Amino acid sequence: MIQYYFRSQGFRLLTVLCLWSFSAGFPAASPAATDSIAELHDKAKKEGGKVTLYAPLSARAMEVIPQAFMKRFPGVTVDHIDATPDKLLARILSEARGGRVLADVYGGSLAYVAQLSDQQLLVPLALPEAAPYPAQTKSEFWVATDSQFYIAGWNTNLVKKGEEPKTFEDLTNPRWKDNLMGEPRDFQLLIGFAKRKYNSIDKAVDLFKKIAANGVQFHKGHSQLVEFLVAGQRAACFTCYRTISRRA
Numbered sequence: 001m002i003q004y005y006f007r008s009q010g011f012r013l014l015t016v017l018c019l020w021s022f023s024a025g026f027p028a029a030s031p032a033a034t035d036s037i038a039e040l041h042d043k044a045k046k047e048g049g050k051v052t053l054y055a056p057l058s059a060r061a062m063e064v065i066p067q068a069f070m071k072r073f074p075g076v077t078v079d080h081i082d083a084t085p086d087k088l089l090a091r092i093l094s095e096a097r098g099g100r101v102l103a104d105v106y107g108g109s110l111a112y113v114a115q116l117s118d119q120q121l122l123v124p125l126a127l128p129e130a131a132p133y134p135a136q137t138k139s140e141f142w143v144a145t146d147s148q149f150y151i152a153g154w155n156t157n158l159v160k161k162g163e164e165p166k167t168f169e170d171l172t173n174p175r176w177k178d179n180l181m182g183e184p185r186d187f188q189l190l191i192g193f194a195k196r197k198y199n200s201i202d203k204a205v206d207l208f209k210k211i212a213a214n215g216v217q218f219h220k221g222h223s224q225l226v227e228f229l230v231a232g233q234r235a236a237c238f239t240c241y242r243t244i245s246r247r248a
Helices: 037-046 059-072 085-097 110-118 168-172 187-197 201-212 222-231
Strands: 002-016 050-054 077-081 105-109 142-155 180-182 236-245
Touching: 050 085, 059 077, 085 105, 085 110, 105 110, 142 187, 142 222, 168 201, 168 236, 180 222, 187 201, 222 236
Parallel strands: 050 077, 050 105, 180 236
Antiparallel strands: 002 105, 002 142, 142 236
């Protein structure tokens, strides 16, 4: 059995790319802010009736999201290109260097979105449905679609009741030596501590150095971490996560 206790929040993002041709990597135009949904629907049908989506989606998401979209907007089909966010980003940048951008919508984390922004491959995105969202979950170029909660978990067969870690700071205790696992790519957790908890990058780095001193075993893939945790390979995992979806 695995139990989870504490968490740190990050965001998965949905970003809209230009729907038209690009010149030297710059968008030629963007939808008028005053266009209604019905007007955008009509324009999309006139321009070919296809939305190309570059995003990693689960099998269940693929069953639900494109179908719901096409039902809501008849005459417009979804062409989904599936891969990891980094591979999709590399594909977009390669296509842009070739003088064309095929993706209408890109789904990935903020780090990848920042690279697209640096290359000036994004156009402003105005979604009225996102108005209630907190400011940190949107910008003029993207809106959050999923909230990722980074949490710690432990195997209750290996950690006695009452000995569970109550905070991430507890994981610096030497008793966790050679008993921790983590995902090496979860830099968002470090950013969360630096910006939200300590308001100091030095304090956040110091915490992670102390945790690392306990001999953390790293594995790529959160699902793999959970499998190893269940199997008892290590007693605790400090970069597990759960995802909660929100749709604008």
